[in-house]
Amino acid sequence: MPRLLLFALGASLIAAAQNPPATKRPPRPPAPTRDPHTPGYVEAKELPDGAVPAPTADGNFIIGPTHNPAPEMTVQEGVPKGDVFEFTMDSKDSKIYPGIAREPGTFGRPDPDNPGRLIVSSSPKPYTRKVAVYVPKQYMRGTAAPFIVGADGPDRALFVALDNLIAQKRVPTMIAISIGNGGGDAQGSQRGLEYDTMSGLYAEFVEKEVLPLVEKQYDVKLTKDPDGRATMGGSSGGSCALIMAWYHPEWYRRVLTYSGTYVHQQWPYDPKTPHGAWDFHETLIPNSPRKPIRIWLEISDRDNLSTRDAYHDWVLANERMARVLAAKGYHYQFVFARNAGHTDRTVKQQTLPEALEYVWQGYPRGR
Numbered sequence: 001m002p003r004l005l006l007f008a009l010g011a012s013l014i015a016a017a018q019n020p021p022a023t024k025r026p027p028r029p030p031a032p033t034r035d036p037h038t039p040g041y042v043e044a045k046e047l048p049d050g051a052v053p054a055p056t057a058d059g060n061f062i063i064g065p066t067h068n069p070a071p072e073m074t075v076q077e078g079v080p081k082g083d084v085f086e087f088t089m090d091s092k093d094s095k096i097y098p099g100i101a102r103e104p105g106t107f108g109r110p111d112p113d114n115p116g117r118l119i120v121s122s123s124p125k126p127y128t129r130k131v132a133v134y135v136p137k138q139y140m141r142g143t144a145a146p147f148i149v150g151a152d153g154p155d156r157a158l159f160v161a162l163d164n165l166i167a168q169k170r171v172p173t174m175i176a177i178s179i180g181n182g183g184g185d186a187q188g189s190q191r192g193l194e195y196d197t198m199s200g201l202y203a204e205f206v207e208k209e210v211l212p213l214v215e216k217q218y219d220v221k222l223t224k225d226p227d228g229r230a231t232m233g234g235s236s237g238g239s240c241a242l243i244m245a246w247y248h249p250e251w252y253r254r255v256l257t258y259s260g261t262y263v264h265q266q267w268p269y270d271p272k273t274p275h276g277a278w279d280f281h282e283t284l285i286p287n288s289p290r291k292p293i294r295i296w297l298e299i300s301d302r303d304n305l306s307t308r309d310a311y312h313d314w315v316l317a318n319e320r321m322a323r324v325l326a327a328k329g330y331h332y333q334f335v336f337a338r339n340a341g342h343t344d345r346t347v348k349q350q351t352l353p354e355a356l357e358y359v360w361q362g363y364p365r366g367r
Helices: 003-018 156-167 190-196 201-218 236-247 276-287 314-327 345-359
Strands: 059-063 083-090 100-102 109-111 114-119 122-124 128-135 147-151 175-179 229-234 254-258 294-300 332-337
Touching: 059 314, 059 345, 083 201, 100 190, 128 156, 128 201, 147 236, 156 175, 156 345, 175 201, 190 201, 190 236, 201 236, 229 236, 229 345, 236 254, 236 276, 254 345, 276 314, 294 314, 294 345, 314 332, 332 345
Parallel strands: 059 332, 147 175, 147 229, 229 254, 254 294, 294 332
Antiparallel strands: 083 128, 100 122, 109 114, 128 175
């Protein structure tokens, strides 16, 4: 073999040894279909196929298996269309979230000294995020508007629903602020740090770094009344929506979640909440005075299930949420969707108008 070729082969072998290929995570097996009448689940009213609960009804409901889109989820002729603006935020401008990412090809591994704790390799990494702002045509400049903050934006479906619901006076004339995440997913990522951390930090980021930009750039005024402020999201964005209101009820009191990640996803480990968002239904809600929060939450029969430990069953977590919310006397509506998956698009298309109307119960439509 020619000397040059031998040299090249040797160099490539050394490089391969120094830089092993990224480990591929095995594909997640499909989630089993859960029965909403499973022993231990909450008792729920089964609705006729295609129906959704009344927006005034508290309690537990089962919908499906058919999920046709609500008429309010399509653009309607003659309905005033709100303006949608977009801007980009850069991590270098944030004092709260300078940016991190999990090391490529790595995954969390259990700490041998504490199996409930994951060891994750991550490092600083800059990011940009998009923010979309919906301003309805009916908004009067200079007035303090109610608003909803959404995760994993921009959320076009939300804006269409608001056009129709505001025109029908079924929800207040509100502004929507749909915030993209900082990238990645789960432990060690910027998204995971933002959405799965059990603290008020993400709400503080929104309050200090996002809302002032929205007001300044688009000549709007956002209400300081916590009863006029809502949060929403799906998956970890859903648990984040409740986290925002739980740690800052003086800012947010209305919450809407799809397939909320009320499981043990938090990183870094925090002994105050050793099971992450699972602690909501395990200790926090049962052992705390009732907070002034109104919540709509949904889970699907084929939602996420991980057998890594006892704290990663999304269906069970949401069932437990419904149980503890009822026991503490919260105003809540829990929807179990048959024939659906995690953050199922068809379920959102069917239920979002009613969910928004439920969340905004008790708030004057003329404000």
